[in-house]
Amino acid sequence: MADSEASKGARAVLIISDGGFDGMRYELSTGETIIGRNPTTDVTLLDESISREHAIISYDETTQTYTVEDLQSTNSTKVNGKRIRSQRLAHGDDLQVGKTHFRFLTHED
Numbered sequence: 001m002a003d004s005e006a007s008k009g010a011r012a013v014l015i016i017s018d019g020g021f022d023g024m025r026y027e028l029s030t031g032e033t034i035i036g037r038n039p040t041t042d043v044t045l046l047d048e049s050i051s052r053e054h055a056i057i058s059y060d061e062t063t064q065t066y067t068v069e070d071l072q073s074t075n076s077t078k079v080n081g082k083r084i085r086s087q088r089l090a091h092g093d094d095l096q097v098g099k100t101h102f103r104f105l106t107h108e109d
Contacts, residue, residue: 011059012066014043014095014102026102028066033057035097036071049075049098066104068095076100 012028025041026033035043038052051073058067069086070077078096079087089095095102 006061012089012104012106014057017094017103018099018101019099021100028057028059030059030061032059034071045097045100047098047100050100051075054097065089066106073093073097079100 001069011030014026014028016022016024019084025071033043033056034053035045035050035055037047037050038051039044041053048076051071053071054073055071055077056069059065066088066089067086068077068079068084070084074092075098076083076093078084079089080094081096089104091104091106093104094102
């Protein structure tokens with residue numbers, strides 16, 4: 001995703017909170033963001049425990065909320081330590097994809 005696309009309409013951010021890429025930031029657009037190992041995903045991670053297309057984060061314009069959905073990954077997606085199929089994200093949530101942990105933060109207007 002190009003920088004101009006990533007920052008356009010970005011209302012939230014994922015920040016890696018562990019490992020060698022600790023602190024790396026990914027701005028979330030007001031659309032869909034796919035996380036996985038595939039180089040064509042929006043957030044591409046070099047983590048062998050992550051599926052090629054592992055999870056998707058969607059933004060709902062009406063409710064102005066983000067939801068994460070597991071894309072039937074082998075090693076599941078977790079929010080605050082619990083396996084999920086689909087869950088609305090809240091400011092400060094810990095999102096685990098494979099062995100990678102992110103902190104989900106919303107931007108102040």
